[in-house]
Amino acid sequence: MGQGExxxxxxxxxxxxxxxxxxxxxxxxxxxxxxxxxxxxIVGPNGAGKTTLVNVLTGLLRPTRGIxxxxxxxxxxxxxxxxxxxxMARAFQLVHIFPALTVAETIxxxxxxxxxKGLRLFRSVRRDAHVMQRVRGVAAIFGLExxxxxxxxxxxxxxxxxxxxxSAFALAPDVILLDEPTSGVSSADKHGIMRTLIEAAxxxxxxxxxxxxxxxxxxxxxxxxxxxxQAGKVLADRPPAAFFSDPALIAAVxxxxxxxxxxxx
Amino acid sequence: xxxxxxxxxLAALAVLPQLISPYYVTLVLPAFAYGIxxxxxxxxxxxxxxLSFGHALFVAVGxxxxxxxxxxxxxxxxxxxxxxxxxxAVLVAIPVGLLSVRYVRIFFxxxxxxxxxxxxxxxxxxxxxxxxxTGLRVLRPSLFGFAFPNLDxxxxxxxxxxxxxxxxxxxxxxxxWRVVGSPFGLQxxxxxxxxRKAEYLGVRARLFCxxxxxxxxxxxxxxxxxLAVNTGQADPDLAYxxxxxxxxxxxxxxxxxxxxGPLVGAFAYVFLKSQLMSVTEYWRFVMxxxxxxxxxxxxxxxxxxxxxxxxxxxxx
Numbered sequence: 023m024g025q026g027e028x029x030x031x032x033x034x035x036x037x038x039x040x041x042x043x044x045x046x047x048x049x050x051x052x053x054x055x056x057x058x059x060x061x062x063x064i065v066g067p068n069g070a071g072k073t074t075l076v077n078v079l080t081g082l083l084r085p086t087r088g089i090x091x092x093x094x095x096x097x098x099x100x101x102x103x104x105x106x107x108x109x110m111a112r113a114f115q116l117v118h119i120f121p122a123l124t125v126a127e128t129i130x131x132x133x134x135x136x137x138x139k140g141l142r143l144f145r146s147v148r149r150d151a152h153v154m155q156r157v158r159g160v161a162a163i164f165g166l167e168x169x170x171x172x173x174x175x176x177x178x179x180x181x182x183x184x185x186x187x188x189s190a191f192a193l194a195p196d197v198i199l200l201d202e203p204t205s206g207v208s209s210a211d212k213h214g215i216m217r218t219l220i221e222a223a224x225x226x227x228x229x230x231x232x233x234x235x236x237x238x239x240x241x242x243x244x245x246x247x248x249x250x251x252q253a254g255k256v257l258a259d260r261p262p263a264a265f266f267s268d269p270a271l272i273a274a275v276x277x278x279x280x281x282x283x284x285x286x287x
Numbered sequence: 288x289x290x291x292x293x294x295x296x297l298a299a300l301a302v303l304p305q306l307i308s309p310y311y312v313t314l315v316l317p318a319f320a321y322g323i324x325x326x327x328x329x330x331x332x333x334x335x336x337x338l339s340f341g342h343a344l345f346v347a348v349g350x351x352x353x354x355x356x357x358x359x360x361x362x363x364x365x366x367x368x369x370x371x372x373x374x375x376a377v378l379v380a381i382p383v384g385l386l387s388v389r390y391v392r393i394f395f396x397x398x399x400x401x402x403x404x405x406x407x408x409x410x411x412x413x414x415x416x417x418x419x420x421t422g423l424r425v426l427r428p429s430l431f432g433f434a435f436p437n438l439d440x441x442x443x444x445x446x447x448x449x450x451x452x453x454x455x456x457x458x459x460x461x462x463x464w465r466v467v468g469s470p471f472g473l474q475x476x477x478x479x480x481x482x483r484k485a486e487y488l489g490v491r492a493r494l495f496c497x498x499x500x501x502x503x504x505x506x507x508x509x510x511x512x513x514l515a516v517n518t519g520q521a522d523p524d525l526a527y528x529x530x531x532x533x534x535x536x537x538x539x540x541x542x543x544x545x546x547x548g549p550l551v552g553a554f555a556y557v558f559l560k561s562q563l564m565s566v567t568e569y570w571r572f573v574m575x576x577x578x579x580x581x582x583x584x585x586x587x588x589x590x591x592x593x594x595x596x597x598x599x600x601x602x603x
Contacts, residue, residue: 080487106489118487120480131477134470135489141498144465147473189488 032057032091033197033230034079034110039088040254041074048074049085050254056197061220061231063241065275066251072234075251076201079232080112081105093196106135111195113187115202115234121175125166128174128185129157132192156192163222164188180211187219191226198223199232204240212237216244238276242266250275293547300453304445312445313517318557319452320513321537325549326463327506328534333543334467335499336479337388340396340531341403344383345504347410347526348376349511354423354521365428365451369512376508377501384500388493391482403531410523422522425515444517452513459506460550466502467546475499507534536574540581542588551589 032055041049049071056062066072077083078090084099091097092110102112120128130147133156134140139147147153161167164184169177174185183203190198203219204212223231235241241248241262248265250257258271266272304312324346331337352372356362362371387398410417417423427434427443430451435443466472477485478492486492515521524530533556541552559577563570585591 102483102486103489103491106487112487114484114487118481118484120477120484122480123476127473127476130470130473131485131490132488134473135491139470140474140490140495142470143472143498144462144469146465146468147470148468150470153470186484189484193489 033093034232035089035091036075036079036085037089037091039075039078039085039090041071041078041083041085048254049078051088052251052254052256053088054249054256054259056230056232058229060246061233061244063233063235063245063248064251065235065238065241065248066257067275069253070251071254072251073201074254076112076199076234080110080199106193106195109193109196110199111190111193111197112199113190113201113203115205118186119174119177119182122173124171124173125161125177125185126154126157126170128189129160129192130154132189133157133160136193160188160192160226163191163225164218180207180215183207183215184218188222191222191228194226196227196229197232198228199234201234202236203233204235204237212240213243216240220244236276238272297453297457301450304449309441309445312449313441314557314561315554316444316449316452316517317514318554319456320510320517321534321553321557322456322510322550323459323513324507324510325534325538325541325553326459327503327510329538329543329546329549330463330466330472330475330506331499331503332535332538333545333548334472334479335475335496337391337496337499338396338535339387339399339503340528340535341383341399341401342503342507342534343526343528343530344399344403344406345376345380345507346511346514346530346534347406347521347523348379348504349373349508350425350515350521350525351410351417351423352376352508353428353512353515354425357426357428358424363426363429363434364432365430365512365516368428369509372512373505373508376504376511380501380504381497384497384504388496388500400528400531403526403528407523407526407528410526417523418521420523422520425519425521427519428516440519448516455509455513456550459509463506464546471495471498536578539578540588542590544587545590545594548588548590551593555589 035055037053039049039052040047052075064072064075074083078085080102081097081100081104082102089096092108097105130153133153134147137153139153158167158170161170164187166181166185166188169181174182177185187200187203200219204215207215233245245262247259247261249259250271252274257274258265303315328342331339349372352375353368356368356371362368383402387395390398411419430447435447438446474485474490474495477488477490478495482492511525514525537552537556538549540556541550542548560570560574563573567573581588
C-alpha cells in the first residue's frame with residue numbers, strides 16, 4: 023500500500039484540495055504535506071489562497087473537492103473544537119484574545135478544555151492545583167508569568183500576541199498553525215517572538231509548525247521548507263536555500279528580494 | 288471583605304421583619320424571587336454574553352407549574368413543587384435553547400422574545416388548561432412538611448415563608464457562585480469574550496451555551512414558584528414580554544458585570560417600583576428615565592457605584 027507510507031510520515035496532508043466560492047476559485051487542486059520536525063512556511067501574494075488554505079487545514083471550511091488529513095484522519099470541515107481535541111491548534115493573524123479575562127484565565131480556558139475538565143460545574147478552577155500549575159508553566163515559557171492577573175486588554179500589543187499564541191500552546195498540540203504571528207508587532211520584536219515561539223514549541227512537544235507569513239526575513243530564517251502559493255495552486259515547494267536562489271520565484275511571491283537573502287546571495 | 292458583606296446583608300435581611308411593617312416585608316418576597324431568577328438569568332447574560340428577551344417564559348412555567356401542582360394535583364410540599372417546576376422549565380428550555388443558542392447577539396434576543404410571546408399566547412388561548420386571562424390559583428404549600436395551619440396568609444408569608452426564601456436565596460446564590468468559579472464558568476466567559484477563539488481552544492461553545500440556558504431556566508422557574516406562592520396566583524402577565532424586559536432592567540440596574548449586581552438590582556427595582564407607583568401614575572416614565580441614566584452614565588449599575596465608593600473609602 024503505497025499511500026500507507028505517506029499516512030505514517032505526514033502529520034498534515036492535503037490531496038488535490040479545491041475550494042470555490044461561487045465562481046471564484048480560491049484553492050485549485052492543492053496538495054501539500056507536513057511531516058514531523060518541520061516548520062513549513064506558506065507564502066504568496068494577497069489572494070493566493072493562504073487564508074482559505076488555513077481555514078481548510080483547521081477544519082473550519084469544508085473543501086469543494088479533495089482530501090484533508092491530520093494524523094491520517096479525514097478532518098475536512100470537522101470544525102475548530104474537534105480539531106483542538108485531536109491536537110491541532112491555531113493562532114490568529116489578527117490578535118484574538120478575551121479582553122476581559124486575565125492572562126491566567128485565558129491560558130486556563132485551554133488547559134481545562136484540553137484536560138477534559140470543561141464540564142466541571144461546581145469545583146473551583148482557581149483551586150485546581152494541576153490546572154494552575156500548567157497555566158503558570160505555559161505563562162513562564164512566554165514570559166507572561168509576571169502578568170498572570172492582568173486583564174488581556176491591558177497588555178501591550180506584543181504581549182497580546184504572545185498570550186494568543188500561549189493559549190494555543192496550552193492545548194499541548196501536535197501541530198500548531200501560526201497565521202502571521204508577528205503582524206502588528208514592531209520589527210525589532212519580531213525575531214524575539216519567533217524565537218520564543220520555536221523554543222516554546224520544542225518544550226511543549228509540538229511536532230510541526232505551519233507558518234503563514236508575509237515577512238520574508240522571518241521565512242528565510244526559520245523555515246525548514248517553503249510552500250509558495252499562487253492563484254490557489256502550489257507554485258513551489260522547496261527548502262529555503264533552493265527557494266531564495268530563484269529570483270523569478272521570489273519576484274512572483276513578494277516582488278523583491280528579502281534583505282537577508284539578498285545579502286546571502 | 289466580600290464574605291463579610293454577604294453575611295452582613297443576610298443578617299440584615301434576617302432581622303428586617305422585626306423592624307419594618309408587614310407591608311414592606313411582603314415587598315421583599317418578590318425581591319427574593321427575582322434575586323433567584325436573576326442569578327440564573329445573569330449566568331446567560333453577564334457571564335455568557337447572551338441577552339435573552341424571553342426569560343419571563345421560564346418564570347411563568349414555574350408559576351403555572353406551582354398552580355397545577357397545588358390546586359389541581361394536590362401536591363403541598365414546596366420542595367417537590369420547586370423541583371418539578373424547575374425540571375419542567377428545563378424540559379421547555381431544551382428545545383428553545385437548542386434553536387436559540389445557535390445564534391448570538393440580537394438574533395438570540397429576538398428568538399427568545401418570540402418564544403416568550405408564543406408561550407404568552409398559549410396561556411391566553413388555552414382557557415381550559417391555563418385559565419386564560421384570569422390565570423390559575425396557587426394554594427399555600429407546606430415548608431419541609433410543615434403546613435402552619437394556625438397562621439393567616441400574611442403571617443405565613445412574612446414569617447416562615449420569608450425565612451424559607453431567604454435561606455433558598457442564600458443556598459442558590461452559593462451554588463451559582465460555585466458555578467461561575469468552575470472550569471465551566473470560565474469557559475462561558477471565554478465564549479462571551481470571543482466565541483471563535485474559544486472554539487479553537489477546544490471550548491464546545493454550543494453545548495456550554497445550552498447548559499447555561501438550561502440552568503438559567505431552572506433558576507427562573509424557582510423564582511416563578513416563589514412569586515406565585517407570594518401572590519397566590521399564576522397570571523399570564525408573568526409570561527408577557529414586558530416582564531422579560533423587567534428582568535433585563537433589574538440586571539442592568541444592579542450591574543450585570545458583577546456577581547451580586549442582579550441581586551442588588553432585584554431589591555432596588557422592587558422597592559423603587561412600589562415607591563414610584565404610590566407617588567405617581569407615570570411611574571413607567573420615571574423608570575424609563577432611570578434606565579437611560581444607568582445605561583449612559585453608570586453602565587456598571589448600582590453595584591459599580593458601591594464599588595467605586597468603597598475604593599474611595601479604602602484609599603482615604
